[in-house]
Amino acid sequence: MDRVVRLGLLGCGTVGGGVATILAREADDITARTGAKLEIARVAVRDTTKDRGLGLPPEAFTSDPSEVVEANDVDVIVEVMGGRDRAGDLIRRALELGKPVVTANKELVAHEGPELYAAARAAGVDLAYEAAVAGAIPIIKPMKESLAGDHIDRVVGILNGTTNYILTRMSEEGAAYEDVLSDAQALGYAEADPTADVGGGDAAAKCAILASLAFDTSVYADDVFTAGIDSVTEVDIRVADRLGYVIKLLGIASVVDGRVAVRVHPAFLPKTHPLASVRGSFNAIFVQARAAGELMFYGPGAGAEPTGSAVVGDVIDVARNLMQTARGAAESQHRPMPIRPIEDLSTQYYVLLDVEDEAGVLAQVATVFGDHDVSIAQVWQEGHGDSAQLVLITHRAREGDLRATVDSLGATPCVRSVASVLRVEAEVFDS
Amino acid sequence: MDRVVRLGLLGCGTVGGGVATILAREADDITARTGAKLEIARVAVRDTTKDRGLGLPPEAFTSDPSEVVEANDVDVIVEVMGGRDRAGDLIRRALELGKPVVTANKELVAHEGPELYAAARAAGVDLAYEAAVAGAIPIIKPMKESLAGDHIDRVVGILNGTTNYILTRMSEEGAAYEDVLSDAQALGYAEADPTADVGGGDAAAKCAILASLAFDTSVYADDVFTAGIDSVTEVDIRVADRLGYVIKLLGIASVVDGRVAVRVHPAFLPKTHPLASVRGSFNAIFVQARAAGELMFYGPGAGAEPTGSAVVGDVIDVARNLMQTARGAAESQHRPMPIRPIEDLSTQYYVLLDVEDEAGVLAQVATVFGDHDVSIAQVWQEGHGDSAQLVLITHRAREGDLRATVDSLGATPCVRSVASVLRVEAEVFDS
Secondary structure (H helix, E strand, O other), X not given: OOEEEEEEEEOXXXXXXXXXXXXXXXXXXXXXXXXXXXXXXXXXXXXXXXXXXXXXXXXXXXXXXXXXXXXXXXXXXXXOOOOOHHHHHXXXXXXXXXXXXXXXXXXXXXXHHHHHHHHHHHHOOOEEOHHHXXXXXXXXHHHHHHOOOOOEXXXXXXXXXXXXXXXXXXXHXXXXXXXXXXXXXXXXXXXXOOHHHHOOHHHHHHHHHHHHHHHOOOOOXXXXXXXXXXXXOXXXXXXXXXXXXXXXXXXEEEEEOOEEEEEEEEEEEEOOOHXXXXXXXXXXXXXXEOOOEEXXXXXXXXXXXXXXXXXXXXHHHHHHHHHOOOOOXXXXXXXXXXXXOHHHOEEEEEEEEEEOOOOOHHHHHHHHHHHOOOOEEEEEEEOXXXXXXXXXXXXXXXXXXXXXXXHHHHOXXXXXXXXXXXXXXXXXXXX | OOEEEEEEXXXXXXXXXXXXXXXXXOHHHHHHHHOEEEEEEEEEOOOOOOOOOOOXXXXXXXXXXHHHHHOOOOOEEEEOOOOOHHHHHHHHHHHHOOOOEEEOOHHHHHHHHHHHHHHHHHHOOOEEOHHHOOOOOOOHHHHHHHOOOOOEEEEEEEOOHHHHHHHHHXXXXXXXXXXXXXXXXXXXXXXXXXXXXXXXXXXHHHHHHHHHHHHOOOOOHHHOXXXXXXXXXXXXXXXXHHOOEEEEEEEEEEEEOOEEEEEEEEEEEEXXXXXXXXXXXXXXXXXXXXXXXXXXXXXXXXXXXXXXXXXXXXXXXXXXXHHOOOOOOOOOOOOOOOEOOHHHOEEEEEEEEEEOOOOOHHHXXXXXXXXXXXXXXXXXXXXXXXXXEEEEEEOOEEHHHHHHHHHHHHOOOOEXXXXXXXXXXXXXXXX
């Protein structure tokens, strides 16, 4: 007879519902593959009176998640309630009790991941979080296990579906940011308050998790330099296109001279790069490894069932280990490294200036760049008459120098305003 | 003190060399991540006198692979010697002895995979073969573990780097097949005898392995309908381009009406499909899963270090399990299914005909298609005068009917020859 592994769900919203749906629909295959029946034994929800169609007796539901964690008839904890403090306490308690935990909680893992990994390691219990990054895309497990024998040099990701949807439509339709955003909100692709998405915070959280894993070190969400897409204009998109680039919100993590360089911002990306063809709300993570070379993982970054698929995959893993009193791969944090300040970044830049339409403007502007050791690779005038604009692409320069250049440009009489500044990521990212 | 897991290498050619390089170079990280030192204890090679720079004493080398398998000081067998019979016997013996096996042997797994999985299951020992499909790309583990809770509907892969390199150059440079092939041979991208690559056999082997895994059933290399790229011409590529397609050698596996449909052939693929932008010698596997949606895994499909990276990842996995006397995920073969004959395929087709330049040709040709229940979606004349060609794109039709059509066309007086027939895979593949 098959064994039974009993699950305790903390939360039963979008992702929890997806998990329950998949567990029911694929039950036979899951049992065959796991060698155990996975059974939802208890569920913590805010409203215990609501019928969730899980076919569970009323006493399986509680409004107190602690009850689920402590229950003797729960073997594995599935945390899909979200939030930080309460969820963190519950997970730590579950690990203490020797109960493996599967979580989809990106925010928690991005802010307290290294501490949670340490708690899991101390308890000798599995903690899995595939669903916390890029929804359905298998990326945590491939990085942690498939590439365990390799050395990851760089991770570059399109980690937020909402912003990629907006940028794709801007690029393919020549539409304005505000118009596409309202459209995305109407279609449910963007929240009423889109700050976490368009401001880059959501992508930064995922980028921190990936950086920790890639470099065997501790990187937190707050370590990630973050800029959003709200200032990207149609002109920026058009200029990028003309030069052979697309604009994408990228999360980029690498190690440079023993420091972790980790940043999220919109950037020019060559159209030939595999990430450039990632359209709409899809996510993708590009991994550069010393032996494996250039890998990319692509798929839906969100949604009840995609995220649920990742959660259930993790549950099967930890259940298999639990039955064998074994542990899966753990995170290595053996290489403490400082975070490199963004000022030390070295990359190319695109600068768009509103300028007076008069003789000598280019000379004045070029002097400002030269004064700050930023060398210009390409320059041309866009528009004419009242709305003259100057487009500049720099050679590789230090971010600190570029910022000083921009400050000086702001104080240069012939420059009405600095309209846009974006980083240009060539095939070989920063060094 | 760290534990030591002792490896026995069967073979030390290209892949074996890559494995040894990686184990030495990443030794510290591998130890930290595994909780064990991975040590090459014994190596079976044809020529034991050659110095392989592994820093091993001469007595570690033997020309008899059985010695390595039987040795008491070998914990894990790494089979990178290739070939079928001998390698299969050695792997079966290792499993019998309770020694986990990591193999990169695509040919063996494609022909005897299900029997080997059963042997591993019976012995309760791990058998890992990530490196047998698509080199560095993590695909076996994601399909077997990350998607264990999901239902895979379809796998579509670019599974051979040589043919993708040739097709990419033909497409981007308008070059002829023969010219690019000689070039590829000169550059070492293609073998002197390129049959296994350009004939589709190599891709078919990988496709069989993926189909078994995707559908929990037994699929062998010989079950795969296979056609190569040697008949693809510049005209085909140009027509595809004009219609919004690229030509790729695809491995396609799905389950239709309880039968496994599995095939490798060149096909028209829409330029908007994620696989269409896979250029050069890269591989990629597109997986459509019920809950996860559309996933894609991209990377180098061959090479000493890319393949070595996959082998070492597997070694770390089985070593971790071995130390815990646990087993990793096993293959499920619980769903026996027949193979669907290619005649039952339903898809669109592109047909290129050399025809007489005379009135009434189209009517005659259209009649032949109509007689066989194949309906024409688009038709036009290419070229003129002596070299008149007719291009036809059909609606979805049964392969058996299309073949009968082509036979009849060959016997139609106004048709000089059937120059090309290629399948057209729209966004939604066959049904």
